[in-house]
Amino acid sequence: MRYVSFVFAVVTALSIVSEARLASAQVQLRWSATPGKVYRYSSIQTSKIAIGEQQAATIEQRLEFSLQALPAGSEGSIEWEMAFGRLQMKITNPVGEFSFDTANPDQSDLPPHLEQIKEMFNALVNAKLRFVTDPRGVVKEISLPDFVEAAGDRNPFWSREVMEQLIQSVLIRFPEEPVREGDKWTNKSSVKFPFGSIERIDECTYAGLETLDGEPVHKITVSATASFKPDQKAPFQVEITDSKIEGVIYLSKDMSHIVQNSLTMEITQSLKLPNQTLEQTIRAEYKAELVP
Numbered sequence: 001m002r003y004v005s006f007v008f009a010v011v012t013a014l015s016i017v018s019e020a021r022l023a024s025a026q027v028q029l030r031w032s033a034t035p036g037k038v039y040r041y042s043s044i045q046t047s048k049i050a051i052g053e054q055q056a057a058t059i060e061q062r063l064e065f066s067l068q069a070l071p072a073g074s075e076g077s078i079e080w081e082m083a084f085g086r087l088q089m090k091i092t093n094p095v096g097e098f099s100f101d102t103a104n105p106d107q108s109d110l111p112p113h114l115e116q117i118k119e120m121f122n123a124l125v126n127a128k129l130r131f132v133t134d135p136r137g138v139v140k141e142i143s144l145p146d147f148v149e150a151a152g153d154r155n156p157f158w159s160r161e162v163m164e165q166l167i168q169s170v171l172i173r174f175p176e177e178p179v180r181e182g183d184k185w186t187n188k189s190s191v192k193f194p195f196g197s198i199e200r201i202d203e204c205t206y207a208g209l210e211t212l213d214g215e216p217v218h219k220i221t222v223s224a225t226a227s228f229k230p231d232q233k234a235p236f237q238v239e240i241t242d243s244k245i246e247g248v249i250y251l252s253k254d255m256s257h258i259v260q261n262s263l264t265m266e267i268t269q270s271l272k273l274p275n276q277t278l279e280q281t282i283r284a285e286y287k288a289e290l291v292p
Contacts, residue, residue, distance in 0.1 A: 027206065027218070029174035030135040032255045033069030033078045039257045040066045041170070043288035050281045057093040062086075067170050067257065070130075077140060082129040082170065087121050129163060137173040139164055161191045169288070170258060172204070172220065172249055181208035195234035200226045200245075212250050217259055222247035226267060237272040262287040 047059045064085035069078055090099045091114075100108045100118055102125040110118055127145040134140060142163055168189065175185035187202040207219040224245035230237045247263035263286045271278040 026178040026180055028178045029206070029218075030255060031078060031133070031137055031171065031174075032135075033080070034256050035069050035071040037256070038066050038068040040064070040291050041288050042291045043286065045284060045286040047282060047284040050283075051278055056280075057091060059092075060088075060090045062088040065170075077132050077134055079130065079132050080167075080171070082131070082167065084124050084127050084129075087125060089117070089121070129166070131163075131167055133167075133171060135174075136176065137168075137171045139167055142167075165189065165191055169261065172251075172258070175204075179206040181206060194231070195236065196228055196230040196238060198226060198228055198240075200224055202245075209253070210250070212259060215259070216253045218251040218253065218255070220249040220251060222249065222263070228269070235274075239270045239272070240267060241270055242266075242268040257290070258288075260287070260289045 041064070043063045043065070045059075045061045047061075048055065049057045049059070064087075066083045066085070068081055070081055086101070086103050088099070088101045088103075090097065091110075092098075098110050098114070100110050100121065102121055105118070105122055108118055123145075129145055130143040131139055132141040142160055144160060144163060168187075173187045175183075179185070182205065184203055184205050187204060188200070189202075190197055190199045202222050202224040205221045205223075207221055209216055210219045211217070222245070224243075224247070226240055226243040226245065228238050228240045230239070243266070245263065245265045245267075247261070249258060250260040251257075252259055263284075265282070265284045265286075267282045269280050269282070271280055
């Protein structure tokens with residue numbers, strides 16, 4: 001009798017939950033751009049890199065950027081422009097502390113082997129990336145900045161795929177079907193480098209409407225995994241042995257822009273060199289938020 005009562009209670013509870021879920025409003029997640037409206041962001045990323053048990057380096061990066069929808073755009077598509085502003089970087093390792101600021105490029109104290117980074121960041125400042133998406137946020141076209149086109153294969157870290165990853169950091173891809181609170185969808189991405197390609201799978205969950213700083217926002221959580229496909233011809237081999245990526249995105253109620261985007265990441269990878277194998281752990285925290 002107790003077993004029957006237990007089953008009845010479970011079935012009743014599931015029915016209540018199902019009815020409540022069916023009663024919850026469906027939401028069609030689609031970007032609704034406001035042409036000419038500029039959204040400005042400030043972002044910070046802190047990465048801590050360890051080799052084995054020893055802390056090897058801490059890298060802190062700050063980037064200012066903006067996003068706007070352009071007046072022109074064909075039916076069923078949105079043309080966007082992403083502009084990059086000031087970028088600051090500080091590297092701390094056992095040798096010392098090095099920094100770079102695009103606001104004062106001549107005062108950089110980066111060591112010679114990092115001069116390429118200085119050139120890359122200087123090129124990024126004031127550059128504009130134009131691209132076209134559909135209302136779901138799927139990238140259809142990209143017009144690369146001149147410095148990316150000029151670099152070509154000489155600098156694969158500014159490839160079209162890398163630019164697309166930058167875009168997805170400010171425009172999430174939405175699912176095709178309407179969602180209710182608790183519904184999930186998957187986004188996949190891949191970036192190719194000379195030594196292999198990084199593949200990432202994001203499981204996104206619509207968490208409903210919440211309030212952030214007094215304003216209603218849509219909350220989307222992200223849980224992701226990363227894997228690496230090495231190029232067998234590369235001078236070294238990389239294998240991602242473990243990865244954990246968790247993020248939260250707050251989207252404006254009218255779905256015109258992201259209000260806040262945060263992410264934590266921990267990746268363990270094995271770097272196989274000709275004479276040794278290094279175990280490396282990367283822990284990173286990222287946050288981008290709207291600024292006045």
